[in-house]
Structure formats: structure tokens, C-alpha cells
Amino acid sequence: MRDVIEFDVVIVGSGPAGLATACRLMQLASNADKELSVCVVEKGSEVGAHILSGAVIETRALDELFPDWQAMGAPLNTAVTEDEIYLLNSAQEARKIPGFLVPKTMHNDGNYIVSLGNLCRWLGEQAEALGVSIFPGFTAAEVLFYDDGCVKGVATGDMGIDADGKRGPNFTEGIDLYGKYTVFAEGCRGHLGKQLIDQFQLDANADNQHYGLGFKELWDINPELSKPGLVIHGSGWPLDYDSSGGFFLYHLENNQAVVGLIVDLNYRNPWLSPFDEFQRLKHHPVLSQYLVGGKRVSYGARAITKGGLNSLPGMVFPGGVLVGCNAGTLNFSKIKGTHTAMKSGMIAAEAMAEVLLNNPSETRELVDYTSKLKASWLYDELYRSRNFGAALHKFGTLAGGAFNWVDQNLFAGKIPITLHDRQPDHACLKPAVECEKLQYPKPDNRLSFDKLSSVFLSNTNHAENQPCHLQLADPAIPLGSNFSLYAEPAQRFCPAGVYEIIEEANSPVFQINAQNCIHCKTCDIKDPAQNITWVTPEGSGGPNYPNM
Template identity: 55%
Template sequence: MTERESMPYDVVIVGAGPAGLSAAIRLKQMATEAGSEISVCILEKGSEVGAHILSGAVIDPRALDELLPDWREDGCPLASTPVTENHHWTLSATGKSAMPEFLTPPYLHNKGTYTGSLGSLCRWLAGKAEELGVEIFPGFAAAEILFNEDGSVKGVATGDMGVAKDGTHTPDYQPGLELHAKYTFFCEGVRGHLSKQLIRQFELARESQPQVYGIGIKELWDIDPANHVPGKVIHTQGWPLDDDTQGGGFLYHQADGQVALGFVVWLDYANPYLSPFQEMQRWKTHPEIAAVLKGAKRVSYGARAISDGGWQAVPKLVFPGGALLGDSAGFLNVPRIKGTHMAIKSGMLAAEAAFAAVQEGRSADELDAYTSGYESSWMYSELRGVRNVVPLVKKFGATWGTVFAGVAMWSELLGLRWPFTMKHKPDYKYMHLAANSKPIDYPKPDGVLTFDRLSSVFLSGTNHEENQPVHLTLKDPDVPIRVNLPLYAEPAQRYCPAGVYEVIGEGEDARFQINAQNCVHCKTCDIKDPSQNINWVVPEGGGGPNYPNM
């Protein structure tokens, strides 16, 4: 076995998203304030910072104001488009009804928020981090957790490069690099490959509810200037989903004559014939949405899972030698559809705890100050106040569930705190048998407003080195055809937004094909597979989507 080189740091951060970058910046800020030094590095599996970042996004600047108060005057791309209008529509097949703003809780009004590209914000934050001396390594995927002899986390190792599909070494083989740290922050986003191992190994979810998810599918369009209203924000619910399937659409008028639009389907849906991608394409044909896109051109596409579990699904945040930050911990306010401000704040809180520990000469213990900081922060109270929204909608459906969720939010705002917290169950447990479900007839794409999955994946810039081990692993390779196909019509063919999974042939000739090169790293398969047979592991660094402005 080839011996790996190692590099020591005070703090190693896995993932250059808003949580990881904010943690790195705050660590360096504190070192400067204290007149001391702290070594920090960030590993990013994307080819560059922002390559794997996808969000709507409408961003509450609260945490950014705390981290970098002068960001509006300092060239931050987010500053160009404050939200100017806020609309919430309930769609029927041909029309809409607008929800009066006075009926919605004030924090849903988007006053003082900004809309733009989260990827561009991360690139800007990366520049700020590097100015402070943070080392950022894009194209290097953290593939393995390293442990000390006492079981505490020692750091991570990057994946080997140049390993062929059959496991042999190609002429370009390079062994991974070990990064050792006093503390390691895991900021991998939703359903992180290493984070889920840590949650299982250290039993971090023992006292929390199971995390639940949605899938968000997004497109970026250049639209007719006559249709563009910078800062206009629209959210929709209702059509094309039925009352038992939750989700909704968004359309944000952003800078440079573009709109970001997308559709979210909660992954507790029951019908195995449902395709979130196809539902998104249908949604664009609604007269109100199609009118905005008349004469427009689609320029980018992507998808990602979303953590919907809220306050009760946040696991224990710390373990010996490290912590979970941002989406890896499930920090998302679902009714606000906002998590960036929480990711940034979690990064700051973890950084402050780690900096104090390093200054005290500690290492590889539990950063309890991060937990207590979270529990006394505005993050905690914001999440706690909306904790029953998702379970209410799941229990009572889109119509009555929305009414009850509104009552719950207003009650909490008025100080009438509900004395109970509703529970979750894993999304894959909701899937009905195909024999008890109705197939859905989706129209063929027209190539103007609606598209197929393969042409969409092309716009995501997705690429993987073909001669590498498949990163979509099956615990039992026979399950897709032997179990999932007869019971559930093998739903992987439909829930994947990138056409990764196919059933080729029929009857005894049927076989399951994995087109791993198409994978946009959304993690939906890892979440929704009814047999829990698919395990998403990190591919070779630099692979996956290359989102330019998502």
C-alpha cells in the first residue's frame, strides 16, 4: 500500500459552501483580533469553489451582516439585487389566487432580503477567506475520516486519483493526502457522504427525529427585458401537485436580465410513478409561468436535495474532534425557504468554539461551546418557532396543512407556544406499491419551454472521469430488479433528475444500469430508494456538475 503524505492544521474544513467559508473567515478574524495565528484549510470536491453550489436563492443577510458588516460596499455580488416584490400564489391548472401578505407571518415577507446566485456569493467569500490566509483546495474530495487511537476524529484523507473502475491503478495514479487537525468541520451539504457516517458512528441522531428531505430542481433563464422586474420574488403551491404531494415552485428575478426558477417536491411522496423532474417541466407550462418565459432562453440546470426536518431533526452537533455545520446539520427554515443565513451563523459559532479551544491548548474533544452557542442563538429560536410546519402539512395535506401551519406560525409569533413537537418518519417509508398506484402520463418535451433530462444535464456541465469506480454503490446488486422493479416499478428511473438509473430490457432480460457520469450529486437516490439499497459515496475530486451561476 502506498504511504500517504500528511499535512497538519489547527482546523480542517470539508466543503467550501457558506458554512465552511464563514467558519474559516471567522477563525482568521479571531486570530487577527487576538494577535495570534491559526492554520485553516478547506477541501472542496468541486472543480472550483461554487461548482457544486445550488440554491434558489433569496438570502436573509442577518448572519452576513455579523460576519462581514461592510459586504454591501465591498463588491459582494449579492448586493446588486434586493428583493422589491414578494408574491405567494396558489395555482390551479389554468389560474392562480394570490395570498394576501397580511395573512402571512412577517418573516415570510422577504423584507430586507436579497436574491442572487449562492455560488457567486461563495466565490466572493472564498476570496475574503484567502485574503485572510485560509488555504482552499478545490478539486480534492474528502473521501475518508481519520481517527485517533482513542476514537476521536483526527482529520480526513482525500480520495486517491487515477483509480480505474476495476480498482487497479492507472498511469495517472496519485494517492490521497491526509489532513490532520485539532478539529475537523464537516460542511458537506445535505446528506453528506462523511457526515452520515459520523451521525451513525457517534449516534448523533439518537435523540433527534429522522431527517426528511425535498428535491429542488432549478433552471436559469435569460428572459425578455420587457418581462424582467429585478428583485421580484414569486413562490407557488398547488398545481401540478395533488393535495397529497407537497412542494411548490419559485421564480426569482435576479441580476443581468435573468430569472432563477425551480420546483421542489418533498420526498415523502407516495406514488412510485411520480417524477419530480417531469413535475417541474409541467409547472413551467402554467400560463403565469410560461408568460414570463416567452421568448426566453434556458442557460443552466441543476438539482439538489433539501433538508426539511427542521428543529427536531437537528442531530447532536459535536463529537470528539469535530462538528457538523450548515446543511450537514439540517439548518434550514422550511417555510422561509432559507438556510444560507443559518449556514453562515453555524460556521461562526463553530469557529468561535474551536478558536477558544485551540487557544487553550485543547484538541480532539467535544466543542460543547458550539452546542451552547447554537442553543442560545437566534438560529435556535427561529427553527423552534416553525418546528411543526412540515409535519402539519405532511399530516393534513397541502390545503388544510397549510392552514394549520399558518396558525402554528402566528401562534408562536404571538407568544402562544405550542406545548408539543410533531414527529417525522423517513421519506422512503411513504412509498406505495406500484400495484396500488396510478401511472402518470407526462407530456413529451417541446424543446422550447420543457426539456428532457439528458439535455438538461448537459447544461449543468456535469462530467466524471469515466474510468473510475462507480460512486453510486449498491448494497445488493440484485435488489433493483428482484425487489424494486416488481414492487415499485423501480422508481429510481423517475426520482433521479439526471437520468442516472435505467432498467434495460424486460422480463428475465431486465437489467439495472447506472449511468454514473450523469450524476449531479443531488443525493435523492440515497434518500428515496424504498429498499435503502443505494449508497452515494464521493467520486474522484473535481467531478460532478460545474454550475456557473447557480
């Protein structure tokens, strides 16, 4: 018999959405002079260990949650002082875009450059001070249901299971966490959120969700080159007409800068390697001028949910709610998702508190959540940005950018047209024989690096001899249809060298190096056969990102 712990609310994930939910719940309970029991279960070794984002954040939600966050010591230390946007024409050439030609939503006045991991660590401290129980190092491995299909809670994963599925000498059984409500705040392509969307058909009236793969590196740079508060964005080279995305370089305090590339996962050429495109990018003078002579100190990658309002699924179901990037609340027109994720969690907290503090016997589906969402600034913001991604996908960088300028600057996001992009990302690849086979230069180990040395900097680790958390529905597909049609793109779209085709006894073998996995979820999204399912490994496994 497994141990059971009961709470009023169980929250899966200690990112911005989950922690904002927890904090707001406890604030509302305190304001009503009542008590709530709330727990947060986090698969990372600590709060913030798996958090990866650029990140320039808008403080709108934080202002509402903790109006005195500055006096409380929130780690927002670098205000944006300067915005630059470039279109890279080639490996050496670039065109700086004048501010008046940039969509209003992409300006960053009043925003802050932060380590989102450190912000989450701070939010975790606030949550615990308010009385929230946080359990790091525990995976929410399974959704638990009542007989009528209502969500009952989650089961944490067992520890110490051997690769063959048997209990090892260090076996520890998981725990069942019951909640009157369960909040799924797992981030992009959440393992349980994906199941719930399918089970409750939450996306029946939505466009297919869209994703990007975001890379980030943290650099110590020459103090003479440091410009704290400078924000650089851009698009173009090295991506071409069959691929799209954008880059960023932000100057932090302490002579540090972060550099990254987002590659939209609707790219068509199966020979494309997003990781190698990122490594190439750093040699462009717009970026290399700040990185030359510096030292790379951390690396990470993470998928991004970017479909926006048109792809937003229903977020409530009996016994639970999806919040943040698990649903897809990122505002693509701002390239920001922290404030929207937090607000979605805060709205969920307010809807739950109304029931739990006033009519606790009536808990089932959060019927008021959707109306509260639609009445909020979050929904208005997502509505105004609904066309942004679809325009870029349909029309390309230049024409799509022009459409977005008109939509955002002249119509404030309310142009009387709604664009749709209904082709799923995994269905966009062309056969390999129809595409140019891309060749990438060897890394110079000054600006560009290989995958394995990069994974080393992510501090990724998994307990040895555990079951593989990257599950193949059909083991024959990688060397079958995926190889013959697409030259098995998993070798290239994975940013951590997890998937390889090697020769054993003169025969090819599809090898999964699960130990390398940095939990980006790209394989679950981009595999053209939808044959790979990412499930939770043993608790505390994966990256341990410092200051990311």
C-alpha cells in the first residue's frame, strides 16, 4: 500500500506559473483568515534547477503578486537600458532595424534582464514563507483519477527501479498526493499535461500547437565590452527560407552576457541541426564582438510553446487546471512568457480559492476559471498577439514582419483578420532527398563548441541503470521509415546528443544516450512519426542550471 498525503491543492512544477499559483493561494487564504494546505512537487534537484529562459521579463504579474518585490530583494538587478534589433543578411552582414519599424510589442522599456532560475528560487522562498510545502527531487509520474474520471491527484515516481524494471537494492516507493484540485504547471510539453489534453480533448477547438527550440549560453565577457542593460534581438542568417526563428544577446550585471537562438520547430530540411545553427550564429560580428575573449560558463536548451491564443487548449477539467506553458500562454509578439505564465496561475488560484474558502464541498471543475481568464489582461494580451506567429510562418520574416508591424502598431493587435497555422510541426519535414545536405564547420572551441562539452556545462546527470525515459512506440521506426525518408532527424534535432546511429557488427543500431537528456522535449515534438514519448525519469535527474 503506497503512502498517501492529502492537500487542498497539489501543484506540479515549480516554475513561474506553479509558484505564482501557490503564493496567490496562500495570500488569499491569509486575507480571509483561513488556512489552505498547498504542496508543490518538483522533478528537479531544487527549485530552479530545470528553469531555462532568456530572459527579459515584464513585471506586470510580479507587481500584482508582490507589489513591494524590490524591497523584498527579488533578483531583478538589471533594467533594460537599450534595445537593438538586427536582420542578419549573411555571415558577415547585418542591417540594424530602426525603432520605428519594430512592432511596439517588441520594445523593452521598463523590463528587466534576469536569471529566471534565480527568480524562481526567490519565488520558492516566498512560497515556503507563506506556508507552502515544496518537494524537490520528486517526479509527478502519473495522474490519479476517481472512478468517475475526475482528477484525484498525482503519484510520484518510484526510486531505485533497475533498467529491466525490477526493484533494485535502493528501491523507494513513491507517494500518492491527493488534492481537491491539482494544478499542472510542468512547462512546455508537460508529460502529464499532454496526456490530459488528449484524454479530455481540451484542444478539440484549437489550432495545432507550435513550438520552438531555444538555446542559451551564459558567458563571462571582457569587462570593457560589458554593457549592462543592452538587449539585442534579431533574425535571418543562419536560418533560411525553410526555417525561421530569432536570436538574442542580453548584457547582465557582473560582466556577464547571455546569448541564444530560437529555432522554430516547423523547419522543413531534415538535415538541419538547430544546435549547429546556434554555434554558427555566434561567429556573426553582431554577437562575436561581445563574446570574443570571453568564457562560456553554462549551456542549456528547452522547447518553447509558442502557438498563442489560437492554439490554446481548454485549461480546466474535472479536478484540475493547466497553467503557464503547459497550456501555452506565452506571448510570442513580446517573446515573453513569464508574466503571462504567472498571471495564468494567479487566476487559477483566485478561482480555486473562491471554492475552497467558501464552498469546499463543491470542488469539481473550476467553472469560473475560463470567465476570469477572458476578463483578464492576460487574455486581452494573447488576443492582440494571436496573428504574430502565424504571420511569420505563412509569409516569412520580411512579409510576416510587415504584417505584424501593421497589426501591432496601427491596429494595436485588433486587425479584423485572424490567421491560422494548422500544420503540426512534426509534419513539416520534407524527404531528405529533396533537401540540401547541410555541412557545418568544426567548432573552434572559442566561440563554437560540440554537443558533449555543452551538455557537460548543463550539469546533467541521471541515476544509472534506470529505465529509459525516452520511450519508442515502435523500435523499428528509427532505422525504418525515419531513416529512409528523413535520414533519421533525431540525430540532429536533439541538442544533447541523445540519439545516435552507430555501427555494430556491420549493422546500424539506433542508440539512445538517455544520460545526456536535458529534458528539452524536442524529440517528443519534432519526431516525424510521433514515435518518441518523453516520460519522467527518476527524481532529481536532468540538468542543474545555475543562474540560467
